[in-house]
Amino acid sequence: MHRNPEFQRNFWLEITPHRLIATPLIFGGFYYLILFFGEHGDQALLLTSLWMFILFTGLWGAYLSENALVTEIQNKTWPLQRLTSINPWSMTWGKLFGSTLFSWYVGLWSLGVFVLTLILAPDIFLFPRPDHKWIMLSHGIVPAVLFIVGVVIWFQAWGFLLGMWQAQNRFSKSKRRSGLSLLLGLPLLPSVILSSFEPVKWSKAVHWYHWEFSEFWFWLASLYLFLAWTITGVYMQMRRELQVANPPWVWKAFLIFVLVYAMGFPQEKDIISLNGLNFWVARLLLGWGLMVAFTYVILLWERSDGVDIRRLFHLWRSHRIQAALCEIPRWLVASILAWATAAGLLALHALLGGTFLNDEGDMINLYGWVAAAMCFLMRDIALLLYFYFSDKPQRALATAVVYWTVLYILIPMLLGVVWMDIFNPLFLPDGSVNFAYAVAPPLLQAVLMWRATIRRWRTRFGALAI
Template sequence: MSLDLNPEFQRNLWLHLGWQRTMSAAIVGLTIAYAIFLVSDFNKVSYAANLILTMVLGMWGPRRAADALAEEVAGGTWESQRMSGLSAWSMAWGKLIGGCSFVWYCGFLALIVYVFAGFRLGFPPGRAGNFWLGIYLVLIGACLSHAVALGVALIRLRKTVQYRRLTITLAQTCGFVVFLAVSGVGTAPVLNESSFTPGTAFVYDSAYSWPLVRAVLGSIFVLWAVAAVFRLMRSELQYRAWPWLWTLFMGFCATLAAGIAPWPGGGMVGAALPVFAAMIILTYLAALADRRDPIHYRSGLLAMRRGDFSRALAELPWWLIGIVATLLAATFALTAVAGIGSDDWPSSLSALLLRLRLLTFDHLSETLVLVLFFMARDLGVLLWLSFGTWRSRSDVTWLVYLALVYWPIGIIMLFAGYGDYITVVLPVAGDDVVWSFAPILIQLVVLGVLLRQRWYQATRGGVVA
C-alpha cells in the first residue's frame, strides 16, 4: 500500500489547498502572532499558538475528516465514487489526508510560531516535561483524532438507511475527546511551568513518565485507527472482510489493560480485573457500532448451515467475538480472585473499588458472574430494540436505557435505604445468593422470550433451509 497521488487525493488538494487560501492563512496567522507580540511578550505568543493548535488540529481537524465523507453523501456523489475504480486504500487515505490538508497547513503555521516562541523562551519543558515531547503529543493526537473521526463517520454511514444526510457531530466529538486524551491539552504541551512533574505510569511494574507512555500508545493506536478506516472502507465498498483485525485489536487491548496501571505490584488480580473491564467495554462498543440487521444475521446463519464457513465468518458480528473474549477474561478473573484474600489486595486497588462500591470482597466471584448476566441482558435489550420498529432510534434509546438503569436508579435506591435490593439494577452480589441472582435471571428469561418473538417477526420465521 503506497501513498500514490490518486484522483481522490488530488481532488481534495485542489478543493482545499488553493493558493488564495494558503496565502490568506499565512498572512492572517503571522499578523495575529506579530500583533500579540507587540502588545505582550513571547509567553503570550506561545500560549496563543498552543490555543490555535488545539482549535485547528483538535476541533476543526476531526470535523474536516468526517466532512470529507459527509460532503460526498450530501452531494449525492458517494454512490458514483463507490462504483469507481479506486481501491479502498486509495479512497481511505485520499479522504483522510487530502480532506484535512488545509487543516494541517494551518496547524503547521501555528506550530512554526510556537516553536519560534519556544526558542526565544529557551524551550521550556511545559506540562509534558519536555518541549518536543509536548509537540509530538499534539501531532500524534491530531493524527489519531482525524482517523477516529473518519472511522466513526464510516460506521455511521453503515447504519444510515438513507444516504441523503450524514451527521458528523458525533464523529467530531469522538475525535476531539481522543485528541484531548492523547495530547493532554491543559496538562501538556506548552505552558511554561518549570515546577510541573509529569505523572508516572507503571508498565508491567516498571515506572515510566505518563506523557511518554501516552506518546508511545498514541503512535500505536494511530496505526490501529488507520487500519480500521481501511477495513471499514473495504466493507463500504462491498469487499468481504473477515474479523481478524478486530480480534487482534481486542487481544492488543487486553495486553495493555493487563500491563498498564497507576500503581505497581497489582499481581494477577490487578491484571485480570482491568482485562475483564476492557473486554466488556469493547463488546458494548462493538454492539453499538454494528448494523444489527436481523436479515444480515440470518444470512450468516444460513451460510453456516450450508457449510459456507468463509461467508459465515465474514458475516460474524464483532460483538459476538467480544462476548467470547469477555468469557475468557471472566475465567481469568475468577481464577485470580479465587486464590486471594482481602488482605492480599493492592491497597490502591482496594480503596478505589470499595469507594466506588463496585464490589465487595466477600462476594467478589458472584459479582463477576452477575456482571456477565447483566451484560447479556443489556445486549439482549439492544437487539430487541434493533429488531423492531425502533431500529432507527435503537442506539440512542439503548444509551438512555443504560444511563437510567446504571446511574440514577441505582443511586436513588442506595440513598433511599434499599441497598439490599440493589441487584435489581446493579451487579453487586449480597449475602443472599438467591436474591442476588433471581432478579437478573427472571429478566433474562422474559427478554429471551421477547427477543425470540422479535427475531421471528423480523426474519419471517427464523432460519430456514
C-alpha cells in the same frame, strides 16, 4: 501522493491560489503583532502559535474529517466513487488527509512559528524558571512536534471514524453534517495538550508490568500505537463501506492488545487501593471490565438487525465458513472475550485467594458480582436484539437506551429513596448479598429476554436453523 486520485481531487478543491496567498499573509501579520506589541512577546508567540495549530488543525480538522463522507453523500458523488477502482486503503488516506488539507495548510504555518520560536528564542525568555519547562519539551523539539502532530492526527482519525459511523447508519433517512467531533474534541484535545505542560520536575517514571519507562517516551509510544489502531479501524470501516470483507482477526487482535496494554498498569503497591485483591486478580479484574465496556460500546456503535443475522446464518449453512467469520458481529467477539476474562478472573481468585472490600470495608462477593454482571450483559444484548428484530428497527437503539436508563438508574434510585435497597440485585450487580440472590434474578431475566428475542425472530424470519 500524486498517484492517489482521491487525495489529488481534494488537493485541487482545498488548496486554491487565493488560500495559498492569503493564509501566510494573514497569519504572518497576526504573529507579527503578537511578537512586537504583546507583553512577553516570545512566550505569547509560543503559546498562541501552539493553540492556533490545535484549534485549526485539531478541532477544525476533526470536524472536516467527520463530515467528509457525509458531504460526498449529500452531493451525490459517493455512489460513483464507490464504483471506481480506488482500493480501500487509497480511499482511506485520500479522504482522511485530503479532506483536512486546508486545515493542515493553515496549521502548519502556526506549527512552523512554534518551532522557530523554540529554536530562536532563548529558554530564559520562554521559561524564566528552568524547572518549569514543559515535560513535552524535556527531550527536544522533534519529540515535542511528534507528540503534538500525533495527537492532532489521532483526533482527526476519530472524527473520520465518527463520520463513517453516521454515514453507514442505514436507519437514518437523511445524512446531515454533524459536530459530534467538536463536542468531544473541545474538552478532550486541550486537556491532552495541557497535560504535557506540566513542569519537568513533576515528571514521574511509568511502571508497566515489571518495566520502568520515561513518562514522556512511554506516552508518546502509546499515542502512536493507538493512532495506528485508530487508522486501522478507519480502514476496516472503509472496506466495509466499499463492500470488501474484513478479516475476522483484526477486531480480536485489537481487543487483546487493549487487554494486555491495560493490565500492565496495576502494580503490587496498588493492591491496597484495590481493597486487598491479589495482584494478578486485580489486573484481570481491570481487563474484564474493559471487555464488558467494549461490548456495550460496540453494541451502541454497530447495528445488528435481522438482515445481518440472517446473512450470517445463510453463510454458515452454506459452509462458507471464512465468509461467515467475517460477518460475526463485533459485539459477539467482545462478549466472548468478556466471558473468557470473567472465567479466568474467578478461577484465579479461587486459586490465589484474597479479599475484595468496598470503601466502607465490607466484603464483596466477587463471584456473585462478576457472574451477575455477565448475566445482565446477556440480558441487555437480548433486549437490543429484540428491538432490532421488530418491524421498525429504526428506533431500536434509542428504545434500548431508554430501557437501560430506567433499569440501571431510575429504578435503583427510587429503591434507595424508599429504603428498599434489598431489591437492588434485581436491577444491578450486587456483591453484598449471597451468590444465589446475586445471580438468580439477572439469570432469569436473561433467559426470559433471550426466549422472547428468539420467539420474535421466528415470527419475523422463520425457524432459527444453524
